[in-house]
Amino acid sequence: MNRLREIESLPSIERQQLINHLKAFKLDERLKTFERVIEGRTNYFTVMLENIVHPHNASAVLRSCDCFGVQTVHLVDDADNYAVNRKVAMGASKWLHLKRYSTFSNNSETAIATLKEAGYRIVATTPHKEAPSLSQFDISKGPAAFVFGTELTGISSVVESLADEFITIPMVGFTESLNLSVSVAVLLQSVTARLHLSDIDWQLNYDQKQNLFLEWLRKSIPHISLIEERFFKMRLER
Template sequence: MTPERIGRLRAVLDRRQPDLTVITDFVNKQRNVSALVRNCDAVGIMTAHTVVEKDNYKAFRGTAMGSHHWVEVVCHETLDAALDIAREQDMQVIAAHLGTDSIDYREPDYTRPTALLMGAEKRGVSAHGVASADCCITIPMVGMVASFNVSVAAGIILAEVQRQREAAGLYRHRRIDDATYRRLFFEWGHPSVREFCIERDLEYPELDASGEIDSPSLWYEGVRQQLAKRDLS
């Protein structure tokens, strides 16, 4: 990798926000989910969660999951499965929902660990999602249109999230642990070797100071020997 490439990868990793995520509540259109994932990457989200209907579960995983290189997208069949992960990480769940108790989207404290819950355009966040949220937020509108596209709405809210976190200094220092940092740096910098290792259940090779595989010929020879032993067993 070039020094510029290494610098870019490290700069992005240094600003990743492990305590911030987006959960989509049955947003089944792939283009909307893809746009949401781009929004996630833009504000440093590492992992997003998407809930899809059971009938579309396998198809959605096959068509959408592999296309998001910079943000891990975890697919769930139920909303509770996604919410449980957020709760395990002590995240507040904030639902984008227009209701009588909804507050302006700029009011919550997004410097806290946060899961933003977004619903489909027509149905919105489900009743269960609203009941499970710590609070509901809305984007004030003054026109005839009742709502934004889900990815546009998420972009507006996440821009406020980023503003608050920037002001609080949460982007000024690395916040992910060393093991995760090394794993992502390797996976982002060497995607083809990553796939090779995953397909064959191999550990990732060590990298040198330049971001390249340390002693690649020795590593490949070790891999050949390891695979040969498997074939004999």
């Protein structure tokens, strides 16, 4: 099977021509869904999961990220055994960008360095009451990567030492903390709701939207390699 051309290597005009060609293979209703969902996607916030023990928890987090429009998730997995539970994720992983860190000498440190280089402030989640509460979190200070640690012990000492900020979800019951996936959902609902009401430029830019639309078309059209091969062949013959 022929390999698909790298999306970023295609000139913008050619990308759009390919998108227009591929649209003929999808129902209008599905295309409208793609357009609607892309308008709600953001890279202003991202999530980093550090060595989650139970794969179904990580899969539930992916589902929450998709629901609240967070396009990219960073997965630190020292054991290199993470796999998406399709029943729990409900297909969410297909539409997200997953960046994995499992082969470095220090995966957490590498992930954080990558995020900081991309302009994110590292916001570590913690159950400790002395940390600022979710309602106090300032979304206007710039893009943020929310880091969630393992279900048993929380964030690692590496994350704790490299974090720029800490945040907690206040609890008033007997239980000290929420389930991991519930915590992610509560946090993302709060920050994305405020983000959508703000004047922050949080949406994807034109090129990012175009690239993502093409990526989703490719993932949802059978025999895409053959279809694209014919498209580029016809262009050469003109």
